[in-house]
Amino acid sequence: MRIGIIGGGSIGLLFAYYLSERFNVTIYTKTVVQAEEINQNGLFLVRSSKVHKTNVTSQCFDQWSGKEDLTFIAVKQYQLPDMIKQINIQQTQSTNFVFLQNGMGHLKLLKQLSAKTIYLSSVEHGAYKKYQNTVEHNGVGQARIALYQGELSLPTSIFSISHFPIVMEQDYYEMLLKKLVVNAIINPLTALLHVTNGEIIQNKHYFMVATNLFNEVVGILNIENSESYFNQVLEVCYNTSANRSSMLKDIEANRPTEIDAIVGYIIEEAEKKKMNAPICQMLYHFIKGSER
Amino acid sequence: MRIGIIGGGSIGLLFAYYLSERFNVTIYTKTVVQAEEINQNGLFLVRSSKVHKTNVTSQCFDQWSGKEDLTFIAVKQYQLPDMIKQINIQQTQSTNFVFLQNGMGHLKLLKQLSAKTIYLSSVEHGAYKKYQNTVEHNGVGQARIALYQGELSLPTSIFSISHFPIVMEQDYYEMLLKKLVVNAIINPLTALLHVTNGEIIQNKHYFMVATNLFNEVVGILNIENSESYFNQVLEVCYNTSANRSSMLKDIEANRPTEIDAIVGYIIEEAEKKKMNAPICQMLYHFIKGSER
Numbered sequence A, B: 001m002r003i004g005i006i007g008g009g010s011i012g013l014l015f016a017y018y019l020s021e022r023f024n025v026t027i028y029t030k031t032v033v034q035a036e037e038i039n040q041n042g043l044f045l046v047r048s049s050k051v052h053k054t055n056v057t058s059q060c061f062d063q064w065s066g067k068e069d070l071t072f073i074a075v076k077q078y079q080l081p082d083m084i085k086q087i088n089i090q091q092t093q094s095t096n097f098v099f100l101q102n103g104m105g106h107l108k109l110l111k112q113l114s115a116k117t118i119y120l121s122s123v124e125h126g127a128y129k130k131y132q133n134t135v136e137h138n139g140v141g142q143a144r145i146a147l148y149q150g151e152l153s154l155p156t157s158i159f160s161i162s163h164f165p166i167v168m169e170q171d172y173y174e175m176l177l178k179k180l181v182v183n184a185i186i187n188p189l190t191a192l193l194h195v196t197n198g199e200i201i202q203n204k205h206y207f208m209v210a211t212n213l214f215n216e217v218v219g220i221l222n223i224e225n226s227e228s229y230f231n232q233v234l235e236v237c238y239n240t241s242a243n244r245s246s247m248l249k250d251i252e253a254n255r256p257t258e259i260d261a262i263v264g265y266i267i268e269e270a271e272k273k274k275m276n277a278p279i280c281q282m283l284y285h286f287i288k289g290s291e292r
Helices: A010-019 A032-041 A077-090 A107-112 A172-193 A204-220 A226-239 A246-252 A259-272 A278-290 B010-019 B032-041 B077-090 B107-112 B156-160 B172-193 B204-220 B226-239 B246-252 B259-272 B278-290
Strands: A002-006 A024-029 A043-047 A050-054 A057-060 A070-073 A096-099 A118-123 A126-131 A134-139 A143-149 A166-169 B002-006 B024-029 B043-047 B050-054 B057-060 B070-073 B096-099 B118-123 B126-131 B134-139 B143-149 B166-169
Touching (some): A010 A024, A010 A070, A032 A057, A077 A107, A077 A259, A118 A172, A166 A172, A172 A204, A172 A259, A172 A278, A172 B278, A204 A226, A204 A278, A204 B278, A246 A278, A259 A278, A278 B172, A278 B204, A278 B278, B010 B024, B010 B043, B010 B070, B010 B134, B024 B032, B077 B107, B077 B259, B118 B172, B143 B172, B156 B166, B166 B172, B172 B204, B172 B226, B172 B246, B172 B259, B204 B259, B204 B278, B246 B278
Parallel strands (some): A002 A024, A024 A057, A043 A134, A070 A096, A143 A166, B002 B070, B043 B134, B070 B096, B096 B118, B143 B166
Antiparallel strands (some): A043 A050, A118 A143, A126 A134, B043 B050, B118 B143
């Protein structure tokens, strides 16, 4: 089976590395430089200070035509609108898609895509793109996958890759919602305060803000079993306590963040329901104002 | 006339320097080291890159007895409760007091002080304590003074010191309220975001937060002519746009901040009136959590 991966960021490289153990992988990058680097020197993954190498094919995204059986979309949420237009233009063959984005902002974009089968995924790995062809796998977690439209047809061998567990979920909405709530608490607070994930629960004042924010978020999203959601936030903070969130890394690297897909989505939901979202509003503007 | 100044921080040194042009000034410091430094080498003020020197007497605060005619209290608001107890113990002679603190948290402490005449002051200077005996006067503003209790008895010569205007105000409450509102907007936002005062109005997202915060604050403080208060915030941001606020400097230097006296006071007012203060609450905990 052939797999295509669109996007050469940390998550794209991570998926390319592990999936190449079982499948024929082509990674589609934004720049020619990155594609050449991967083709000439290979793709490297660093885990627990050990370096692993694999060989994958890489091409610039303008060469993509959908000829692989399964295509993972590993671009940032804010790149998706343009990306989906381009996919519709370039696609000449029928492929199935897996979307790896955070948040829920991308759901409304999926109907623009001409595709039979679409999966959504919630990625719980810690990964850092060290070089153009090297990714550090700092936090071995898992990737949850749920069917969004079409028929389930994933090869069984995808579920048994060492250090890269993939778990099927029944309900894509609940799966993304859980990740959204976790991201909505951890990402903006760590990015604003320039602290690690653990600090959010270890510092009693930050924890107070996190709790108030959580209550606002579950109120807006109409989540009933909020206790299990709260426990999940605590668990992630605890299990990744030394990690710097993706939004913090984006702010520090002067990249745009995913604040629109995460907190922006929640604010939109509040507006639809004519609810107030003072804490989300404030965090949204803090992060937007900090973006370069 | 003899003047005593309690506190050898930036504002204490600033007042000591300028008042020494007209009066016999003694500055009471926390440490013996600072008192000796001032006594042996003099007190320096830097303004527009020019260095000025004066000679004042300095003693450790435990030598204070209230023998001067007028005593300026230039310690931080959070040092006041202990300071007032100590003043009551050490005072053997009758002196009048001028309090220079930010915020309004100190008002409730003043009734504990045994004093005939008390003035309150709102200081609008930019000053930075470069060394133990050197203060930089970065922003020449003014000091407003209003009578809090007792009888007006300030010497006229205090009102004509070059680069150090002192202005009498009729209403101490309104005077402090104006400063409080300005501080409540500029201080926590600049300290949290690590930006200069001007950034608060130049960055459209930060300005949005500042506006929401302002509306919450004037609602809680029951301020009617809110437009003039808002204009004052804009003016201060504009006139001191390159400055780093005192709270930002405190955070950067790992010192405690005056958040209790400023935002804490507003939250207390909200609680008294059974009003919500979500934005103030959040900023309060952000700053408290960032204090070392």
